[in-house]
Amino acid sequence: MTRIRRQWRALARAAGVAALLALPAAPAFGDVLRDLDNFFKVETFRANFVQQVYAADGGEPETVSEGAAMFHRPGRFRWEYTLPDPLLIITDGLHLLIYDSALRQAYVQPTMSALGSAPLLLLLHGSSRSMFEDFRVGYIEHGDDLQWARLKPRADDTEFVQFDVGFKDGVLAGMVLYDRFGQRTRVRFNGVETEISIAPERFRVNLPEGVDIIGSHLR
Numbered sequence: 034m035t036r037i038r039r040q041w042r043a044l045a046r047a048a049g050v051a052a053l054l055a056l057p058a059a060p061a062f063g064d065v066l067r068d069l070d071n072f073f074k075v076e077t078f079r080a081n082f083v084q085q086v087y088a089a090d091g092g093e094p095e096t097v098s099e100g101a102a103m104f105h106r107p108g109r110f111r112w113e114y115t116l117p118d119p120l121l122i123i124t125d126g127l128h129l130l131i132y133d134s135a136l137r138q139a140y141v142q143p144t145m146s147a148l149g150s151a152p153l154l155l156l157l158h159g160s161s162r163s164m165f166e167d168f169r170v171g172y173i174e175h176g177d178d179l180q181w182a183r184l185k186p187r188a189d190d191t192e193f194v195q196f197d198v199g200f201k202d203g204v205l206a207g208m209v210l211y212d213r214f215g216q217r218t219r220v221r222f223n224g225v226e227t228e229i230s231i232a233p234e235r236f237r238v239n240l241p242e243g244v245d246i247i248g249s250h251l252r
Contacts, residue, residue, distance in 0.1 A: 065172045065182045068200035070161045077231050078205065079103040080222040084114075089215025102222070104157055108144065109236040125236050132238060139240055141248040173197055179206050 081101050085094035100114040108126035113119075121132040124144045131140045164170065168184040175181055179199035186193070192212055199207035204225050210218040240246070 062172050065180055065200075066170070068180060068203050069164065069170070069182050069198070071203055072198075072200070072205055073161045073164070075106070075205075075227050077103070077105050077229050078225070078227050079229060079231065080205075080225040082220050082222050085219045087217040087219070089217075094219075103231055103235065105231050105233075105236065106157060108157055109233075110157060111235055121238065123236060123238055130238060132240065132244075137241075137243060138245045138247065141246060175199065175209070177207075181207075181209075 079102070082099070084096075084098045084100075086096045086098075087094050097117075098114050099116040100112065102110075102112045104110045108124065110122075110124045112122040114121075119134050121130075121134070123130050123132070127144055128141055129144045133139070164184070167188070168186055171183045171185075173181045173183040175197070177199075179201050181197045181199045183195060183197050185195040193210050194213055195211050197207075197209040198205065199209075204227060206222050206225065208218075208220045210220075212218075
């Protein structure tokens, strides 16, 4: 090999290394796993959220909603839409209730039967150990300031094919859900508070007289 060819190859290797160093660094998988593990240790959580729903062909969001969410382990959860229309989704750990005050209608079912269609509920009832039993876990970039874990269910009977969970400074800050029809739901949390006191009454609802209740009746 001539000296010129050796110099050329050395320059090529150096250029390749420089190109790799110039690429944006992917979040370390270990950091994502640590964030997920810490999430399972959080007992209480409260935040406001903005939710955007996109059709399979992408483009602008079809709907944009706002509201507030909170949870208290084990299993208690409240997801309340305030804009554009009020809707309450709440569970005390036993029953999941969806209440539409405008329609004066409530749908009730056992919480455990709803886990397959509600990823966050599934996470609230799980642990970092069961997560690896139920999901294939990896990481993904969304081009923002969050570190994202991607979870793909090992079972085939869920309504979603995968969902991403985003963390900022170790705190849950976003979620992206992908359903079987290609629809994508993106949620961004703000004003996050963790390990705070939340009254048990926040996870119960007294339905007004005349509300039509569908499904399993509350006890």
